[in-house]
Amino acid sequence: MEKNVLLQVEGLVKHFPLRKGTFRRSKAAVRAVDGIDLFIREGETLGLVGESGCGKTTAGRSILRLLEPTAGRILFRSRRMAEAMSAGAEGVDVAKATPRQMHALRRDMQIIFQDPYSSLNPRMTVGAIVGEPLLVHNLARGSAREDRVLEVLTAVGLKAEHMKRYPHEFSGGQRQRIGIARALVLEPQLVVCDEPVSALDVSIQAQVLNLLEDLQREFGLTYLFVAHNLSVVKHISGRVAVMYLGRIVELASTERLFADPRHPYTEALVSAVPVPEPDITVERIILEGDVPSPVNPPPGCHFHPRCRYAIETCRTQAPTYRDLGEEHFVACHRSEELRLQPARSK
Amino acid sequence: MPFLRKREPREPKKAKPRSLGRDAMRRLMKNRAAVAGGVILLVLFFAAIFADFVAPYSYTEGSVLDNYAGPSAAHPLGCDFMGRDMLSRLIYGARISLAAGLVGAFTAFIIGVTFGLISGFFGGKTDNIMMRFVDIMYAFPTLLLIILLMVFFKSSLSVSGVAAEGFRGTLSNIDRAMGGMFFIFLGIGITSWLGEARLVRGMTLSVRNTEYIEAARAIGVPRRRILFRHVLPNVLGPAIVAQALQIPGFILYEAFLSFIGLGVNPPTPSWGMMLSDGYIAMRSHFHLVLWPALAISITLFAFNFLGDGIRDAFDPRQTR
Incomplete structure (x- = not known):
């Protein structure tokens, strides 16, 4: 594990067993996340994109x-965990942490949710919502807690008078700010942003994105930014991982991914990003068919039934996920030979 | 023009924190039927609590001369077959009806919320077993079950005249001290929490899957705190409303049980018992059944209006 790597995920798998029948035996499983590898360096933003149901949210959670x-x-x-800081240590394995360790770890890894309406408890005041993390981690009491809550609320652009109000009195953008304040009050290192702007109006999206960037600079945050909107991801992330049906198909720096996509799925995604320039016409690649069911994904490369470059190997063998050089990871048999179309640019 | 009133300059609205409860209260006060129901119930409660001062006569003693007397200045609603003042008996009877309604609802609420919350929150096998139990209980016809329970209580627990011993004795003593009300409460309580338990379980399941519960877990909030601080308060509103809507049903159960002779012990007056006393002479002395029947109807209306009002106030989006 490199020194400045904050999070390294190796072979992460999450299956949801499907239970049926009287005895609720597990017969099949939804392979939501089917073995992904990625790492995030301290202070950077890794975008995780893919269409609905590809497992990106599951991966984040x-x-x-x-x-x-x-x-x-x-x-x-x-x-905050001593053994993680010792020289040469690989960090704590979150997947194996005991409940006690997990509780301590939660201070350092937080989440911002997609829906600003369902992510705030309607029966609690904003002050109570943002103060709760301090309470359960026993970090500040009484007026000290209030001061800290106020400090964070100010940082996300809310005011002191908002503390005694209830979530339903706020707009979507304001509520998202409350959610961000709740995540930041513990001063985490890593924040998983689970489509934090997808539910907001376009005008508000920009505000919240800028806020997230400002906060990242101010508090040295590291983001795992889950989204399906490529323009948003392009704007905010330094590197981007593209997921398809539970696997990462390509991971590279944002510039490289858009300028030199090496996976046919990325090519199709990238070609769909609208460019506000009427003179530019580039072929838009339209994928045929639907995403196959994650219960029984196609053999070989998961993408082959919809891939226009698919060859016989793709139907039988799963491609290896490999580095093409300069941390451009891809999982496609034909990455080296294909000349794929880059993103349209102004 | 006279009908155009000068509009008062509107005061700048003060940004006051409005909890959901306060919002609901404001909406409730705008609902006329609900307010009317509430006022009627307030009067009834007042009369029931201060019956000793409000009622003009005793509910036990009458005069033979007044048997079946019609309404008069001395007895505005007339007298019953034993010459007892109807008005006084109605007022004392309100105690029984209201108590049956409220205690029934309260018992069902406590048992139902506890049961449903545990079942929904812990899920899995616990949930399965607990809900199958509810299913089994549901299979009994409620009214029949109450009747059987009452017969059982009355016959095997209250041995008339003889002081029963042990646990049974204690129960029957409590019942006798309460004029036969205790077993009614018990009967209603045992049988009527099932719907509440199902409702609360369903609500708990849906709340448990919301993002704010996930956020709480991400923060590291302990399970117990999630249950009491996050799940319970969000389940409580609909649970209360559901029980408020059940109250008329419980009042009816009491009236019915008293009518068929399984309710309160005479001479404790209950509207159902007054009906049962009066229906024999109904053709010649209609007032004997008219007043208790009216009292029951008005009370049920009042509770229904108020209950509907509370429900709508808590959930303004839902239209009838």
Whole structure:
């Protein structure tokens, strides 16, 4: 594990068993996340994109152990755990942490949710919502807690008078700020942003994205940014991972991914990003068919039934996930030979 | 023009924190039927609590001369077959009806919420076993079950005249001291929490899957605190409303049980018992059944209006 790597995920798998019948025997499983590898360096933003149901949200939640991972290692260099800081240590394996360790780890890894309406308890005031993390981690009491809550609320652009109000009195954008304040009050190192702007109006999206960037600079945060909107991801992330049906198909720096996609799925995704320039016409690749069921994914490369470059090997053998050089990871048999179309640019 | 009133300059709205409960209260006060129901119930409660001062006569003693007397200045609602003042008996009877309604609802609420919350929150096998138990209980016809229970209580526990011993004796003593009300409460309580338990379980399941519960877990909130601080408060509103809507049903159960002679012990007046005393002479002395029947109807209306009002106030989006 490199020194500045904060989080390293190795072979993360999350299957949801499908239970049927009277005796609830497990007959099949939804392979939501089917073995992914990635790492995030301290202070960077890794975008995780893919279409609905590809497992990106599940991946984010498994990393925080809000879902119990089926297999894999989640090495996290927690600032507060002594053994993680010792020289040469690989960090704490979140997947194997005891409940006690997990409780301590939660201070360092937080999450921001997609839906600002359902992610705040309607029966609690904003002050109570943002103060709760301090309470359960026994960090500040009484007026000290209030001061800290106020400090964080100010940082996300809310005011002192908002503390005594209830969530339903706020707009979507404000509520998302409350959610961000709740995640930041513990001063975490890693924040998983689970589509934090997808539910907001476009005008508000920009505000919240800028806020997230400002906060990242101010508090040295590391983001795992889960999203399906490529423009948003392109704007905020330094590196991007593309997921398809439970696997990462390509991972590279944002510039490289858009300028030189090496996976046919990335090519199709990238070609779909609208460019506000009427003169530019580039072929838009339209994928045929639907995403196959994650209960029985196709053999070989998961993408082959929809891939226009598929050859016989793709139907039988799963491609290896490999580094093409300069940390451009890809899982496609034909990455080296294909000349794929880059993103349209102005 | 006279009908155009000068509009008062509106005061700048003060940003006051409004909890959901306060919002609901404001909406409730705007609902006229609910307010009317509430006022009627307030009067009833007042009369029931201060019956000793409000009622003009005793509910046990009458005069032979007044048997079946019609309404008069001395007895505005007339007298019953034993010459007892109907108005006084109605007022004392309100105690029984209201108590049956409230205690029934309260018991069902406590048992139902506890049961449903545990079942929904812990899920899995616990949930399965607990809900199958509810299913089995549901299979009994409620009214029949209450009747059987009452017969059982009355016959085997309250041995008339003889002081029973042990646990049974204690129970029957309590019942006798309460004028036969205790077993009614017990009967209603045992049988009517099932719906509440199902409702609360369903609500708990849906709340448990919300993102704010996930957020709480991400923060590291202990399970017990999640249950009491996050799940319970969000389940409570609908659970209370559901029980408020059940109250009329419980009042009816009491009236019915008293009518068929399984309710309160005479001479404790209950509206159901007054009906049962009066229906024999109904053709010649209609007032004997008219007043208790009216009292029951008005009370049920009042509770229904108020209950509906509370429900709508808590959930303004839902339209009838």
